[in-house]
Amino acid sequence: MAVSISIAMLGASGRMGRSIIPLIAGDAGGLRLSGALVAPGDNAIGQDAGSFAGSAPSAIAITDEPRRALAGASVAIDFTLAEASVRNAALCRELDVPMVIGTTGHSGAQLKEIEAIAGGLPVVLAPNMSLGVNVLFRLAELAARALRAEQYDAEIFEAHHRHKVDAPSGTALGLGRAAAKGRGVELDAVAEYARHGKTGAREVGRIGFSVVRGGDIVGDHRLIFAGPGETIELSHHAQDRAGFARGALVAARWVVGRPPGLYSMADVLGL
Numbered sequence: 001m002a003v004s005i006s007i008a009m010l011g012a013s014g015r016m017g018r019s020i021i022p023l024i025a026g027d028a029g030g031l032r033l034s035g036a037l038v039a040p041g042d043n044a045i046g047q048d049a050g051s052f053a054g055s056a057p058s059a060i061a062i063t064d065e066p067r068r069a070l071a072g073a074s075v076a077i078d079f080t081l082a083e084a085s086v087r088n089a090a091l092c093r094e095l096d097v098p099m100v101i102g103t104t105g106h107s108g109a110q111l112k113e114i115e116a117i118a119g120g121l122p123v124v125l126a127p128n129m130s131l132g133v134n135v136l137f138r139l140a141e142l143a144a145r146a147l148r149a150e151q152y153d154a155e156i157f158e159a160h161h162r163h164k165v166d167a168p169s170g171t172a173l174g175l176g177r178a179a180a181k182g183r184g185v186e187l188d189a190v191a192e193y194a195r196h197g198k199t200g201a202r203e204v205g206r207i208g209f210s211v212v213r214g215g216d217i218v219g220d221h222r223l224i225f226a227g228p229g230e231t232i233e234l235s236h237h238a239q240d241r242a243g244f245a246r247g248a249l250v251a252a253r254w255v256v257g258r259p260p261g262l263y264s265m266a267d268v269l270g271l
Contacts, residue, residue, distance in 0.1 A: 005256055006034035007249075008073035008097065010088050012062050013044040013052065016079035016102060019245040022055035031249065035069035036062045039084065066091050073097050075252045081165075082106045086113050093121040098258065100124045100251045102244070104170030118262035124255050126265040127170030129247035133221070133236050134265040137178040140223050140234055144182030149205040152227035154179050159212035159220040167211045168193065171236075175223050176207050 007024055011017045017036070024033045036049035042064065050058030063069050066088060070076060076092050077100045078085045085103040090113075092099045101114065104127050114125060128134065144154065156179075158172040168176075173187070180187040185205070192208040202208075219238040224231060238244070247265065254268045265271075 004030045004032060004074075005253060006032055006072055006074045007252060008035035008037065008070050008076040009033060009049070010037045010066075010069065010076055010085075011079040011103075012036035012049055013038045013042050014079055015241060016244060016248070018053040019241040020077060020079075020248055021049055021053035021058070023242070023245050023249060025050055025055040025058060027249070029253075031252075033058050033060050034072045034074075036060050037066055037069035037080075037088075038062055038064055039080075040064045067095075070095055070097050075100065075256050077248050077252055078103055079248075082110055086110050086117075089114055089117045089121070089123065093117045096121070098122045098255045100126075100129075100248055100255060102126060102129050102248055105166035115262050118260060120260050122255050122258040122260055122263065124251045124263045124265065124268060126247075126251070127174040128219075128244065129251060129265065130236070130238065130243045131247050131250065131265075131269065132243065133171055133174075134247070134269055134271065136221070136223075136234055136236050137174055138266065138271045140175050140178040141182040143223075143225060143232065143234060144179040146182075147225045147227060147232065149183055152225040152232075153202060153206075153208075155208040155210065155224045155226065157210045157212075157220075157222040157224070159214070159217050161216045161218070162214050164213060167213065168209045169211075169219070169221070171219065171221050172209060172211075175221060176209065179207055179223060 024031045044062045048057045049060045049062050075098045079102045082105045158169045176187045190207050192206045222235040251268050
């Protein structure tokens with residue numbers, strides 16, 4: 001018999017929240033929605049979370065009170081904003097509610113705060129919850145290890161909808177970190193985030209980023225290795241947000257009962 005897992009959705013009115021809540025409602029494996037949080041002033045406050053997300057009524061009212069949203073939760077899934085996710089993580093540690101964080105755009109200081117919180121709480125932190133993308137991260141590391149920087153230039157392209165507030169995307173940065181790891185360097189030391197004007201010849205070993213924002217693009221990512229006489233591309237195209245939502249629920253099931261620590265989707269998938 002499936003173990004019941006109660007999920008608090010933090011960021012319930014956002015794109016990911018509205019994708020995850022219907023999947024919880026339709027799950028036959030013991031998942032249920034126990035709380036739904038939005039920011040103060042959100043027009044979703046007081047509405048039924050299931051109905052708001054376009055699924056069956058859930059009997060869970062959307063709230064802007066974090067403690068109310070987390071009451072009775074086995075795990076929290078956070079798709080909010082970087083600053084809010086750190087505050088939510090601190091409260092989850094206080095209440096002993098394991099956490100899955102899919103929010104991106106964290107500063108270095110905010111990531112250190114989350115790491116410190118994870119010293120007393122199991123936390124899965126991932127720039128992208130898609131199972132396919134996390135396999136792509138592993139492939140990126142292996143490819144970069146085999147394709148030497150002296151011969152193969154690495155470039156990352158990403159495209160998202162016009163409303164995305166951070167660039168490059170967390171997924172693009174994840175690809176960059178995976179490629180840098182494969183080459184035994186830190187991404188910060190080799191990243192090239194902008195090119196304009198007379199830049200000169202491409203510097204060996206740099207990892208370049210190109211960003212597109214427009215329309216309702218869900219998410220496209222490509223890692224390109226351009227070498228002598230050949231080009232190798234690793235790519236992922238998101239057709240909708242359901243893949244990210246399913247991955248978040250896989251992570252939520254996995255993290256419940258784990259010891260404190262900061263985990264990635266590679267840990268969840270055994271990669």
